[in-house]
Amino acid sequence: MRSGLRRSAAQALAAQLQLARRQPEQEAALLANLATWALQFTPTVCLDPPAGLLLEIEGCLQYFQGLERLRSLISAGLAEMDLPVRLGLAPTPLAASWFALTADEAAPPCFDDWQHRLQQLPLAALPWPTAWQDSLRELGLRRLGELLQLPHAELALRFGSDFTQMLAQACGQQPDPRRPFIPPEHFARRLELNWHIEQVEALGFIARRLLQELAAFLLGRGLGVQQLRWQLGHEGGQRSELLVGLGQPTRAAEAMLAITRERLTRFTLPAAVHSVALLADSLHRLDGEALGLFGQGQAQADFQLLRARLAARLGEDAVRELHCVADHRPEHAWSSRPPATSAPSLRSERPGWLLPMPLALETRAERPWYGEPLTLLGRAERIESGWWDGASVARDYWQAEGPSGRRYWLYQQRLDGAWFLHGLFA
């Protein structure tokens, strides 16, 4: 069995063959997520499509206490995601990726004698276009070493200068700059299923795979997530969304899966599911937080994190600040946004609670009435302002008290003498 076979030929060779359509965009998305995961090992990660990742590890070997430990960390991490891996190690990116292609899955990579092993590489295993492969086979070349012995000028004439440049880059005679991978801001991953799911329980397996990828993404970025957004695509173009809130920012796949399963059991599918997407757009910093002297007991005192979490769940508008604004009109004297100028502190007394809208009061026996007769106290404070912006006020403010002892803040409109309640001295 080899690639390039027709479907009928393949099925003739192996009757129990199961065919699946290849999904290049899914492979690219998975590779990008793995690249984000790999950022936990080194800051310089490059994509090597279709299935390779290049990690610059020289700078971080000491941090990971040597090559052997780093290799086992990477292998163990990928094994957790049920991904087979082949590792290659070389001073140049091209040689490293060629070693990985031809490596044995179980064998650990070795660094010694890399020039010699590079020369021993079989040409047929290298990811070169079939036209090159065919000409090389016709020339009777089997190993990379035989090719490297040929004069470069003639090779350039036959295969083009790109070819000789690539060979020089692989041997380290020419620089091979790579564009480092930049991780995306948010996690979004969609799985198109080859079969349709009608049972909620079966979604758990898909969820587990997506959450493992999310956990890897978060680990690489040093982030945690507090809200998961599941989008299910149903037959007939219908969509449904499921929001899963987590108690605190986390990146533990098992914890997220447990909570998601809880939510899924209470969820009824409107129709069979053919695609599952997981989005995590509000991410929180988890790494780099100072721990308490006695371990995790006193969790990190990060108030900004709390505010971010409150805003993530309740909405940006629900978490507000308070500021004073230099304005005589009471309803304009505060703001939940930082004002341009700072306000001088007031000399006259103000109530602790302000009503969102002034409440019109009726008058009984020519006295304002709010559930009880109100007695005005002290002097009136006249506020007349705002004629320039259309919200002009002309009012006399009073403190008032009722028989119950509650203190009110009232005003009388100077225009028509109507009474309004504007605040409460609590």
Next chain:
Amino acid sequence: MQAALTEVLKHPAIWRGDGFSHALPEVIDCQHAELAPILPGGGWPKAAVTELLASRAGCGELKLLLPALAALTQAGKQVVLIAPPHIPYAPAWQAAGVDLRKLTWVVPDTEFDALWACEQSLREPACGAVISWFKQPLSDRNARRLQLAAEKGGGSGFVLREAQHDGQSSPFVLRLGVESVAGGVAVRVLKRRGAPHLRPVFLPHATPARRPVYGRNHHVVAGTASAPAAAQRAASAPYAYAG
């Protein structure tokens, strides 16, 4: 009582018949000379939730809390207000000494979200005080959750509700009733650790009730005539006028 004697009486080995339990809780100063003697430890308990039952919103609950909140924010602690009944009026809070940069006002849509926000904020050690208003009485389970969260975070929690003392039990160790009476606020201890305290404490308003200096006759109403009646209604026991 002399200061030296007070110091001596704080010693845990001295037992007083009318006193609090021996293990005095850690507190933040309530900044009220009248209130401190009736609170165990002399202030608002830390790492615990205090329940305040206000007869109506705006009947004096802020007067109780504002001095302590001002001290907390000036000490660099965060204060979170969750679902207050009205707009916290920034100029007044600033005038009371609250550092507005340390004040966060959370407006959740539902009671459930308010509970969640309250629990999350109480868990956060940076929060010095979390003040949450609820419309419904908290269920026993939710109250215990808040209490546990406060123990984890170490801040002071305040749960406010508009209600008379309805005889409902609650797991919170300190419960106060707040009521407005003529000329001030009456605070009554509904539950505390140690001996019960039945007499309400009276906190007078900062600006005393003055007669209007000018105005037409019908604005001048004798506040003093109705005041004793209101006081009678508010409390059967006599007031302890202090300060």
